[in-house]
Amino acid sequence: xxxxxxxxxxxxxxxxxxxxxxxxxxxxxxxxxxxxxxxxxxxxxxxxxxxxxxxxxxxxxxxxxxxxxxxxxxxxxxxxxxxxxxxxxxxxxxxxxxxxxxxxxxxxxxxxxxxxxxxxxxxxxxxxxxxxxxxxxxxxxxxxxxxxxxxxxxxxxxxxxxxxxxxxxxxxxxxxxxxxxxxxxxxxxxxxxxxxxxxxxxxxxxxxxxxxxxxxxxxxxxxxxxxxxxxxx
Amino acid sequence: xxxxxxxxxxxxxxxxxxxxxxxxxxxxxxxxxxxxxxxxxxxxxxxxxxxxxxxxxxxxxxxxxxxxxxxxxxxxxxxxxxxxxxxxxxxxxxxxxxxxxxxxxxxxxxxxxxxxxxxxxxxxxxxxxxxxxxxxxxxxxxxxxxxxxxxxxxxxxxxxxxxxxxxxxxxxxxxxxxxxxxxxxxxxxxxxxxxxxxxxxxxxxxxxxxxxxxxxxxxxxxxxxxxxxxxxx
DNA sequence: ATTATAAGCGAACAGGTGTTCGATGTCAAG
DNA sequence: CTTGACATCGAACACCTGTTCGCTTATAAT
Numbered sequence: 001x002x003x004x005x006x007x008x009x010x011x012x013x014x015x016x017x018x019x020x021x022x023x024x025x026x027x028x029x030x031x032x033x034x035x036x037x038x039x040x041x042x043x044x045x046x047x048x049x050x051x052x053x054x055x056x057x058x059x060x061x062x063x064x065x066x067x068x069x070x071x072x073x074x075x076x077x078x079x080x081x082x083x084x085x086x087x088x089x090x091x092x093x094x095x096x097x098x099x100x101x102x103x104x105x106x107x108x109x110x111x112x113x114x115x116x117x118x119x120x121x122x123x124x125x126x127x128x129x130x131x132x133x134x135x136x137x138x139x140x141x142x143x144x145x146x147x148x149x150x151x152x153x154x155x156x157x158x159x160x161x162x163x164x165x166x167x168x169x170x171x172x173x174x175x176x177x178x179x180x181x182x183x184x185x186x187x188x189x190x191x192x193x194x195x196x197x198x199x200x201x202x203x204x205x206x207x208x209x210x211x212x213x214x215x216x217x218x219x220x221x222x223x224x225x226x227x228x229x230x231x232x233x
Numbered sequence: 234x235x236x237x238x239x240x241x242x243x244x245x246x247x248x249x250x251x252x253x254x255x256x257x258x259x260x261x262x263x264x265x266x267x268x269x270x271x272x273x274x275x276x277x278x279x280x281x282x283x284x285x286x287x288x289x290x291x292x293x294x295x296x297x298x299x300x301x302x303x304x305x306x307x308x309x310x311x312x313x314x315x316x317x318x319x320x321x322x323x324x325x326x327x328x329x330x331x332x333x334x335x336x337x338x339x340x341x342x343x344x345x346x347x348x349x350x351x352x353x354x355x356x357x358x359x360x361x362x363x364x365x366x367x368x369x370x371x372x373x374x375x376x377x378x379x380x381x382x383x384x385x386x387x388x389x390x391x392x393x394x395x396x397x398x399x400x401x402x403x404x405x406x407x408x409x410x411x412x413x414x415x416x417x418x419x420x421x422x423x424x425x426x427x428x429x430x431x432x433x434x435x436x437x438x439x440x441x442x443x444x445x446x447x448x449x450x451x452x453x454x455x456x457x458x459x460x461x462x463x464x465x466x
Numbered sequence: 467a468t469t470a471t472a473a474g475c476g477a478a479c480a481g482g483t484g485t486t487c488g489a490t491g492t493c494a495a496g
Numbered sequence: 497c498t499t500g501a502c503a504t505c506g507a508a509c510a511c512c513t514g515t516t517c518g519c520t521t522a523t524a525a526t
Contacts, residue, residue, distance in 0.1 A: 007473090025302050026259045029513055041475045046515070048473085065298040065482060065513055069258050099332050099366060131366035133332060138466050152440055158463070160391045160438055168466075178465040205393060207385055230391070230461035232411040233371050233401075240503090262483055274505045279485070281503090298483055298512060 006055070006077075010048055012037045014057060017068060018078055027066040100137070101129035102166055104146045110153030110189065113182040114167075114222040130164055130229070137226055143169040144226065156204040157190035163230045165190070167223035178205070178225040184218040190225055239288070239310075243281055245270045247290060250301060251311055260299040333370070334362040335399055337379045343386030343422065346415040347400075347455040363397055363462070370459055376402040377459065389437040390423035396463045398423070400456035411438070411458040417451040423458055 006014075016036045020028040028036070034045045049068065052058045057074040061067030108114060130146045137144075149163045157178075159165065165180075173179045173193040180190050181202065191202035191211075200219055203211040239247075249269045253261040261269070267278045282301065285291045290307040294300030341347060363379045370377075382396045390411075392398065398413075406412045406426040413423050414435065424435035424444075433452050436444040 009473095021258075025254075026299050029298070030515095031513070039474080041477095042514070043476085043516075044474050051472095063481070063514065065262070066259050067514085131368045133364035133366065135364050136462065136464060138464075155391070155439060155441065158388070158391050158393045161440075206388060207394075208388065224466060226464070226466040228461070228463035228465065229369065231369060231371075231459075232461065233457060233459045242503095263485095264483070272504085274507095275484075276486075276506085277504050284502095296484065296511070300484085 006052075006057075007048075009037060009039070010052055011077075013045075013048055013052065014074055014078060017070070027068045029066060100132050100134050100144070102132055102144045102146045104130050104148065104164070106147060107150035108147040108154075108165060108180070108188060109150045110187050113188060113220070114147065114180055130166065132166060132227065132229075137166075145169065145223075153187075154190055156206050156209050158205040159190060159228055160230065163228055165225055166227040166229065167225055170224045171221050173221045173224065180222045180225065182220040182222055183214065188222070193221070239285075239290075240281075242270060242272070243285055244310075246278075246281055246285065247307055247311060250303070260301045262299060333365050333367050333377070335365055335377045335379045337363050337381065337397070339380060340383040341380040341387075341398060341413065341421060342383045343420050346421060346453070347380065347413055363399065365399060365460065365462075370399075378402065378456075386420075387423055389439050389442050391438040392423060392461055393463065396461055398458055399460040399462065400458050403457040404454050406454045406457065413455045413458065415453040415455055416447065421455070426454070 013033055016033060017028060020032065020036075030042045030045045030049075033049075034040065034042060037045075039045050039048075049058060049060060052074075053060050055073075056071055057077065059069045059071060144166060146164050146166050149159055149161055149165060152161050154160070154163075167180060170179075175194045177193050178190060179193045180188055181193070183189055183202075189202070191204055194201040194203060196213065198216075199213045200216055201211045201213055202219075246266055249266060250261060253265065253269075263275045263278045263282075266282075267273065267275060270278075272278050272281075282291060282293060285307075286293050288306075289304055290310065292302045292304060377399060379397050379399050382392055382394055382398060385394050387393070387396075400413060403412075408427050410426050411423060412426045413421055414426070416422050416435075422435070424437055427434040427436060429446065431449075432446045433449055434444045434446055435452075
């Protein structure tokens, strides 16, 4: 088979057929192709379709109206199909298979409160999203955000520098929740939260470490930790 | 519009059109429909298509070959479309969007070597799989397996009881890899691996802890740690 | 300059395909 | 039994659509 590239006209024909099928749910006729790519004669359209078929881009059925179909080679050439598959895949994955994109909003460091801004993260940068299977998450999956740990200040939470923490925006806590708290106005920490009489007990995840007891007014809950992800490779 | 149900013949016409389009990537002709559902006259097929159009199941284009398309009502009626979307969604999600199912093979405890069996895990229980986005993983995603940590023996690796460790089957290590090693014949541990002169340095993930130095013959690498997942909610 | 190949063209044609017509049959309602 | 609505039918027709023909032009190879 010739290695000569397709002519410009032949490329236009393939693209037109693709777009026509997207719009009409059926292939075009010889005359429709000619009209679209500027060929006035049905025999020239026929000639070019025959060339495309010989080169493996199309299958044709003789003496059948709209008897044109694409081969894999044509869909590879068009390239739009891969993009379309990805678009469909993303939409479908998001809604059917439960792959959730969680916005990665920045870093979590000990010396700053978490700032997740207002609203519903609708304007975050899509490239800074963490993809997580919803099967790995319990309950509601709205109001989620991710932060990357910067520094070694979370070691008592068994969370290391570079780890990603997936959180749900939440300003109250129940016993046993792991939460991010802004503590005494100067530190963010991740700990298990318990009401303990008049005070609050903040229990490190590391079982060899002791809890701390604080006054309620010294604690501001900034979010509930849903998951921790560590990439080691 | 009549609430009378579609006739049997009309239902058969809708199904045939659907199946024909799946197979041929184009709608059928009036005569093809007649042939398939046992109507010998093109005018009877035309009559039934007109009825289906009046009831909102089809759109037709006059004097255009194969000028038939489905409405949402028709696709609802057919029911197969929802199923098809799900089939496609699953296939696409698995292969394009990179949601990977990693077999959860059991527990990792300090006092036992990792047993991942032979072969390629093809016979593992699908319900015991961990779904992970391939975007979260670097490099090859074959030979992966997951183990759940049982006990507090991995704390020096910043890995807690109940955490899930995603690993790749691998018996050698490069400098800086986090690996599971069966150490001196009596302990599994997760550590960063370095060649250090004649010996091997195993560095805990917890930066406040000191490394250990061991003879190569006391170390059996059982897998490379790709990711750690912790569900806290 | 010549020749071979590729591409383009309008026209005619074959046959594929949708539409219309007049007739007949079936069934429910009155 | 009669009537009206619905459904079916074969045939004819209109027109859509693909194929072939003979010719011309453009381009590449010799």
